[in-house]
Amino acid sequence: MSTHTPRGPVLDTTVAPAAARIVEALRPELLLTQEHHMCPGCGEPLALRGFLDTLSEMGVAQRSIAVAGIGCYTSFSGTMDVDLVQALHGRAPSVATGVKRMKPDAVVFTLQGDGDMVNEGLQEVLHTAARGEQVTCILLNNGVFGETGGHMTATSVIGQRTKNSLDGRDAEYHGYPILIGDLVSRLEGAAYVARGSVHNAGAVARTKKMFRRAFETQVERRGFSFVEVLTMCPTGWFVPTADGPGYMNDTLGEVHIMGELKVDGVVRTTDELRIENEHRQHEIEAALARGGLDT
Amino acid sequence: MTTVSIRSRGTVTIDAGHCKGCELCIPACPPGVLAMSTEVNHMGYRYPQLYAGCTGCAACLYVCPDFVFEVFRFNQPVMSDVEVAE
Amino acid sequence: MTATLPGRAERTLMEGSEALVRASIAAGCKFFAGYPMTPFTEVLEHFARLLPEAGGTCINAESELEAVGMAWGALATGERAATGSTGQGLSLMQESFSELTLAELPMVVFNMARGQQDYFQATRGGGHGDYRHIVLAPQDVREGVELVQLAFFLADKWRNPVLVYGDYLLAHTQEALTIETLQFPELPPKSWAVDGTKSGSGLSGSVTPLGVSKHGQPSFGQEGKAQYIATKTPLMEREVRVETGFLDDAETVIVTFGSPAKFVKYAIKQLRADGHRIGYVRPITLWPFPYDTVRDAAAGARRVGSFELSAGQMVDDVRIGVSGQAPVTFIGGVSTDHSGFGMGRMLDVDVIRDRILALHTDRELPVIPGYEEFTYALAPHQQEAAR
Numbered sequence: 001m002s003t004h005t006p007r008g009p010v011l012d013t014t015v016a017p018a019a020a021r022i023v024e025a026l027r028p029e030l031l032l033t034q035e036h037h038m039c040p041g042c043g044e045p046l047a048l049r050g051f052l053d054t055l056s057e058m059g060v061a062q063r064s065i066a067v068a069g070i071g072c073y074t075s076f077s078g079t080m081d082v083d084l085v086q087a088l089h090g091r092a093p094s095v096a097t098g099v100k101r102m103k104p105d106a107v108v109f110t111l112q113g114d115g116d117m118v119n120e121g122l123q124e125v126l127h128t129a130a131r132g133e134q135v136t137c138i139l140l141n142n143g144v145f146g147e148t149g150g151h152m153t154a155t156s157v158i159g160q161r162t163k164n165s166l167d168g169r170d171a172e173y174h175g176y177p178i179l180i181g182d183l184v185s186r187l188e189g190a191a192y193v194a195r196g197s198v199h200n201a202g203a204v205a206r207t208k209k210m211f212r213r214a215f216e217t218q219v220e221r222r223g224f225s226f227v228e229v230l231t232m233c234p235t236g237w238f239v240p241t242a243d244g245p246g247y248m249n250d251t252l253g254e255v256h257i258m259g260e261l262k263v264d265g266v267v268r269t270t271d272e273l274r275i276e277n278e279h280r281q282h283e284i285e286a287a288l289a290r291g292g293l294d295t
Numbered sequence: 296m297t298t299v300s301i302r303s304r305g306t307v308t309i310d311a312g313h314c315k316g317c318e319l320c321i322p323a324c325p326p327g328v329l330a331m332s333t334e335v336n337h338m339g340y341r342y343p344q345l346y347a348g349c350t351g352c353a354a355c356l357y358v359c360p361d362f363v364f365e366v367f368r369f370n371q372p373v374m375s376d377v378e379v380a381e
Numbered sequence: 382m383t384a385t386l387p388g389r390a391e392r393t394l395m396e397g398s399e400a401l402v403r404a405s406i407a408a409g410c411k412f413f414a415g416y417p418m419t420p421f422t423e424v425l426e427h428f429a430r431l432l433p434e435a436g437g438t439c440i441n442a443e444s445e446l447e448a449v450g451m452a453w454g455a456l457a458t459g460e461r462a463a464t465g466s467t468g469q470g471l472s473l474m475q476e477s478f479s480e481l482t483l484a485e486l487p488m489v490v491f492n493m494a495r496g497q498q499d500y501f502q503a504t505r506g507g508g509h510g511d512y513r514h515i516v517l518a519p520q521d522v523r524e525g526v527e528l529v530q531l532a533f534f535l536a537d538k539w540r541n542p543v544l545v546y547g548d549y550l551l552a553h554t555q556e557a558l559t560i561e562t563l564q565f566p567e568l569p570p571k572s573w574a575v576d577g578t579k580s581g582s583g584l585s586g587s588v589t590p591l592g593v594s595k596h597g598q599p600s601f602g603q604e605g606k607a608q609y610i611a612t613k614t615p616l617m618e619r620e621v622r623v624e625t626g627f628l629d630d631a632e633t634v635i636v637t638f639g640s641p642a643k644f645v646k647y648a649i650k651q652l653r654a655d656g657h658r659i660g661y662v663r664p665i666t667l668w669p670f671p672y673d674t675v676r677d678a679a680a681g682a683r684r685v686g687s688f689e690l691s692a693g694q695m696v697d698d699v700r701i702g703v704s705g706q707a708p709v710t711f712i713g714g715v716s717t718d719h720s721g722f723g724m725g726r727m728l729d730v731d732v733i734r735d736r737i738l739a740l741h742t743d744r745e746l747p748v749i750p751g752y753e754e755f756t757y758a759l760a761p762h763q764q765e766a767a768r
Contacts, residue, residue, distance in 0.1 A: 005327075005330065006327060006329065006330050006346035006347075007346065007378045008346050008347050008377070008378050009346070010344040010345065011306075011344075011346060011347060011349075013307060013309040013344070013345045014308065014309075014311075015308065016308055016367060017306050017308075017367050017369070019369060019370045019371065020305065020367035020368060020369045021367065021368055022366070023305065023351070023366050023367065023368070024364075024366035025365060026310060026362055026363070026364070029581070030581060031362075031598050032583065032595065032597060034310070034313055034361070034362045035313065036361075038314035038360060039315075040317040040361075041315075041318075041360065042318060043318035043360065045361070045362065046357065046358060046359075049362070062577070062578060062580055062581050062582070063577040063578065063579075064577055065575055065580070074591075077587060077589065077591075078596050078600075079595075079596045080579065080586055081581055081582070082581070083575035083578070083579050083580045084585065084587040084588070085453075085454060085575060085588050085589075086297075086484070086587060086589030086590060086591055087450065087454075088450075088476060088477060088480055088590075089448040091446070091447075091477070093450075094442070094447040094448075094451045094453075095447070095450045095451070095454035095457070096410060096451060097440065097450075097451045097454060098414070098450070098451040098452060098454025098457070099454040099455070099458055100454075101410060101440070101451075101454075101455065102411065102454070102455045102458040102460045102462075103576055106576065106577040123443065123444065123446075124446075124447060125443075127443040128316065145392070198358070200358065201323050201353075201354035201355075201357040201358055204357040204358060234317075241316070241317035241318060242317065242321070242322070244317075245319065262564050288325040288352065288354065289325065291350045291352055
């Protein structure tokens with residue numbers, strides 16, 4: 001994290017530097033356009049870059065099929081350069097099941113939000129995981145219905161203010177949030193379950209590795225794979241965009257703990273993940289101090 | 296003020312026209328060489344500007360929701376002078 | 382059990398559910414997902430047993446909502462796929478049925494209904510928005526085998542869901558049959574389907590109920606998509622199919638569909654033998670409804686009756702067809718067995734004949750013995766309604 005104000009002249013960043021090559025392109029190879037309708041500070045495009053680049057890097061892009069749910073991210077249905085089936089709100093895991101059974105060699109993944117997956121279609125993802133379907137479900141979890149303008153979802157955390165929990169989510173009145181990754185990890189058919197985040201560069205890089213392991217799980221036909229990603233929604237949280245990552249880390253991130261919840265059939269506890277995360281943070285800061293993150 | 300010489304293996308370009316001014320890149324930049332403009336782009340958003348000292352680490356790109364950064368690696372590392380507050 | 386009669390193909394005794402499933406497989410159905418529910422359950426059982434043998438997949442979906450979603454996914458890859466239930470289970474699927482129509486996915490849906498009380502659901506849809514499904518209503522297993530294959534063809538021809546409307550009797554009646562694969566005109570390849578091979582090419586595709594397309598490809602927008610589907614619907618009305626009998630000199634015309642139609646036709650034959658000028662119209666497609674046939678039949682008739690095992694649903698379409706040329710009387714009624722699954726006391730040739738004759742001779746409809754005890758009685762605070 002920077003602590004000082006940069007000084008000196010502003011550099012020209014409109015043209016590519018001489019004697020240099022591109023190592024990270026403007027937009028993911030699998031996006032047809034850079035433009036999108038997401039709000040400023042939205043975390044969803046960060047997760048999008050992560051899994052699209054992973055598909056490209058694994059060399060499976062040309063046999064991948066996306067099944068999109070309904071939420072803000074649905075606008076990427078038209079801009080992802082991936083064959084796509086648009087599902088109804090909550091129904092993507094079943095649709096993905098039908099796709100995968102007919103196209104077993106395809107890499108099939110769903111793209112859903114917490115309102116889509118954990119509210120409207122909770123049974124879909126649980127049944128699909130229990131069946132051990134060889135698909136990957138990707139959840140963009142921001143703890144709020146962003147598209148309708150900031151309403152409480154099944155993953156909103158206690159105390160979280162939304163348009164229909166104005167004084168904060170109250171356990172006695174609104175009930176408790178569902179930790180969907182934890183739920184899915186307990187199911188026999190789920191082979192790989194992870195919860196990532198995009199609140200900083202290190203978390204983005206770590207989440208990308210989770211996408212890789214999830215898709216590898218599917219390609220190797222080891223069972224159902226699941227990646228939940230905590231994403232910022234400053235609009236739906238009513239916080240300034242620059243405060244989004246901090247707000248998320250302090251609220252959602254304290255309840256929905258980042259980490260790999262199930263690897264090779266071994267389920268990890270929340271406490272184990274907390275300790276692991278502290279170690280990770282030290283490593284990432286050290287790597288950044290050395291001048292970069294290798295992904 | 297002190298001037299230090301740092302070794303850089305790369306840098307970035309910034310597509311300011313697509314920036315929505317969220318400022319996520321500012322604290323994400325490890326050497327702290329990004330700052331928001333005072334001018335606004337055609338959409339009315341302020342956007343990040345680069346000062347000397349970029350290492351090409353790509354942290355800004357990882358946290359940019361609007362895909363405005365492109366990261367370059369120099370064929371040979373470049374040394375540049377950076378002014379830092381004491 | 383198989384048997385060969387002289388001069389005929391080998392026939393196998395099988396129940397209707399199995400025949401419908403074998404007909405589906407003959408039509409190239411590769412995927413089925415369903416959830417058990419009487420009287421549809423055996424359709425699922427036979428798909429679960431026979432589809433894998435034929436190289437397909439049958440999933441015992443955890444709910445109807447998921448069954449229709451799974452079939453949606455299979456269809457999007459270009460394979461022929463189906464789901465089904467009773468009307469109750471189809472109620473749960475209505476959101477998908479509506480949106481499948483917008484996504485132009487050729488789903489075949491089986492409704493093994495309890496009674497005939499799902500006519501509105503089938504022809505009007507319980508879902509939201511402007512949509513229609515082609516609805517085929519076989520009168521028996523033999524016709525069911527043909528109509529199931531036609532259903533898969535029509536679904537692909539129009540890229541629109543097609544519903545096969547059966548009932549307890551169709552699902553469970555055993556008949557000796559040969560499942561012959563029917564030939565239909567060739568259809569264009571499903572270039573709209575997605576299989577992943579266009580991903581990353583810049584020309585990836587999408588199957589969607591929304592009005593969007595991939596960036597750079599022409600798209601309708603939400604407004605345009607609704608217009609587009611609305612203009613396709615009237616074209617599908619060309620698929621109307623109907624059977625008629627004894628209409629030339631008919632004073633009384635009975636409109637009837639599905640399994641009960643066979644009983645009605647038999648009763649009318651008996652009445653004809655007694656010299657009564659009665660004819661019938663049997664819609665084979667409930668949507669599109671054969672309005673023109675009903676209109677022409679009513680033109681020379683003195684009265685029209687609608688016989689259906691419901692509180693009176695198809696009678697609305699009969700009235701539209703008749704267009705005031707003759708009085709229309711509902712002569713059917715709610716009729717299930719004690720469990721609510723099967724056919725009730727009204728599905729009886731004698732009962733039906735009495736009702737048709739009563740209509741024909743301008744007498745009051747006879748009461749079904751035992752049903753009077755279920756008649757709703759006005760409570761004191763409702764007396765106003767009786768005035």
